[in-house]
Amino acid sequence: MTAFTESAERTALRKAVFALAGTFGGDYVRECVAAGRKTTELWDAVAKAGYLGVAVEEQWGGGGGDIGDLAAVMEELSAAGCPLLLMVVSPAICGTVIQQYGTPEQQDRWMPGFADGSLTMVFAITEPDAGSNSHNLATNVREDGGEWVLNGGKYYISGVDEASHVLVVARHRQPDGSLGLPSAFIVPTDAPGLTARVIEMDIAMPEQQFTLFFDDVRLPADALVGDPAAGLAQLFAGLNPERIMGASSALGMARYALDKATAYARTRQVWSTPIGAHQGIAHPLAHCAIQVELARLMTQKAAALYAAGEPGAGAAANMAKYAAAEASVAAVDQAVQTHGGNGLATEYGLGSLLVASRLARIAPVSREMILNYVSQHTLGLPRSY
Numbered sequence: 001m002t003a004f005t006e007s008a009e010r011t012a013l014r015k016a017v018f019a020l021a022g023t024f025g026g027d028y029v030r031e032c033v034a035a036g037r038k039t040t041e042l043w044d045a046v047a048k049a050g051y052l053g054v055a056v057e058e059q060w061g062g063g064g065g066d067i068g069d070l071a072a073v074m075e076e077l078s079a080a081g082c083p084l085l086l087m088v089v090s091p092a093i094c095g096t097v098i099q100q101y102g103t104p105e106q107q108d109r110w111m112p113g114f115a116d117g118s119l120t121m122v123f124a125i126t127e128p129d130a131g132s133n134s135h136n137l138a139t140n141v142r143e144d145g146g147e148w149v150l151n152g153g154k155y156y157i158s159g160v161d162e163a164s165h166v167l168v169v170a171r172h173r174q175p176d177g178s179l180g181l182p183s184a185f186i187v188p189t190d191a192p193g194l195t196a197r198v199i200e201m202d203i204a205m206p207e208q209q210f211t212l213f214f215d216d217v218r219l220p221a222d223a224l225v226g227d228p229a230a231g232l233a234q235l236f237a238g239l240n241p242e243r244i245m246g247a248s249s250a251l252g253m254a255r256y257a258l259d260k261a262t263a264y265a266r267t268r269q270v271w272s273t274p275i276g277a278h279q280g281i282a283h284p285l286a287h288c289a290i291q292v293e294l295a296r297l298m299t300q301k302a303a304a305l306y307a308a309g310e311p312g313a314g315a316a317a318n319m320a321k322y323a324a325a326e327a328s329v330a331a332v333d334q335a336v337q338t339h340g341g342n343g344l345a346t347e348y349g350l351g352s353l354l355v356a357s358r359l360a361r362i363a364p365v366s367r368e369m370i371l372n373y374v375s376q377h378t379l380g381l382p383r384s385y
C-alpha cells in the first residue's frame, strides 16, 4: 500500500457497499421517484449492514472509522445509481457535530441512532434572505425560563418529512435585541410552532426540499449543541464533512454515467466499428475519466486531512467538492451525448441526471463561493463582498 491507494479495509468496504447497492440500482430509485415513494428499503438495508454508522465511534455501536469511510459508502451507493442524499446531512453533518461537540448526555442519547441508522436528523442553515452569506442569518433564539425560544425560517431543507429531528443553526438574540453568534439546536420536526412547506423542484429525486417556519418554537435547555461562544467555527466541523460527502456523491454519479456510456460505446455500432472506436466519442470519455480520478484523489486527500485533524482540510474539501461537481456535470453530459437519442429516453436513466448532476454545483456550497474561498485563502486575493 502507498499513500496513493486506499487501505485494504476501505477497498473491501467499497466492494461490499457497491454489491449491496447493486441489488437496488438506478431503476429502484427511478421507480421510487415515479411512485412518490421514499427509498426507505435502501436506507434500512444500508443501515442494517452498519454502513451508515461507519464513522461513529465504537462506544456508541458504530464502526469506529472516519469520514473517509462514510464518503466511500456514499460514493459507492451513488456509483450504483442509488445515492442516499440524507447521508450528507444525517450522519455526516449532524452526527459529526454531536459526536465532536455534544455533551456526554447528548452523545449517549443521539449517537447510537446515528450508528444503527434508526435516527434521521436533517440540517438547516440556509435562509431565503441570507443565501450563501451565512453571516446574514436571521433565525434566532432567546432564553426564556430555562428554555430556548426559536423564531425565523429556512429554505431548501432536505428530507424534513423523513426525519424525527432537524439541527437548526440560529443566532443568539442579545439582551439589547441585536443578533450574536450562531449555534446549532436540535429541534423535533413535530415541535409546536414549526411548520414545513414542500418546495416543488425540477429535480427527480426521492428526497423532498422544504421551507421551514419557526414561530416561538420552545426547546429544552439541552437542545443547544456545543459551546454558545464558539460560533461558526464549531459548525464548520460539520460543513467540511458535508463537502466531502457532496463530492463523493457527485463522483459516484460520474462513475455511474461513465460506466453506462462506455458500455454503450463498446457495443453500439452504426458504421464499421463500435462508436467507442471513434475518437470523437472516446476522447471526451477519456477526458471525463481523468477528471473523475483527479477529483477522487482530492476527495480522498480532504477526508484524510480532516480525519487526521491536519490543517488544509477546509481548502481540500472545498476544492474536492468543486472538482467533483465539474467532473460529474461533464460525465453526465458526455454520457447523454454518447447515447444519442437514447440519452434522453427514460429507459436509459441518464436524462434526469442532467438536472441532478447540477445540484453539486449549487449545494451545499456553490461553485462561485468555493472560487471565492480559494481566491482569498489560497491565493491571498482581496474579496469583493
Ligand SMILES: Cc1cc2nc3c(=O)[nH]c(=O)nc-3n(C[C@H](O)[C@H](O)[C@H](O)COP(=O)(O)OP(=O)(O)OC[C@H]3O[C@@H](n4cnc5c(N)ncnc54)[C@H](O)[C@@H]3O)c2cc1C
Residues within 6 Å of the ligand: 089, 122, 123, 124, 125, 126, 127, 130, 131, 132, 133, 155, 156, 157, 158, 209, 359, 362, 363, 364, 365, 366, 367, 368, 369, 372, 385
Ligand atoms: C436540492 C437542494 C438541497 C438542499 N439541501 C439543503 C439542506 O438540507 N440544508 C440547508 O441548509 N441547505 C440546503 N440547500 C441549500 C443550498 O445550500 C443553497 O442553495 C446554496 O448554499 C446556495 O444558496 P442560495 O440558493 O440561497 O443561492 P444564493 O446565495 O442566492 O446565490 C445565487 C447565485 O449567486 C452566486 N453568489 C452569491 N454570492 C456570491 C459572491 N459573493 N460571489 C460570487 N457569486 C455569488 C451563487 O454562487 C449562486 O450562483 C439545498 C439546496 C438544494 C438545491
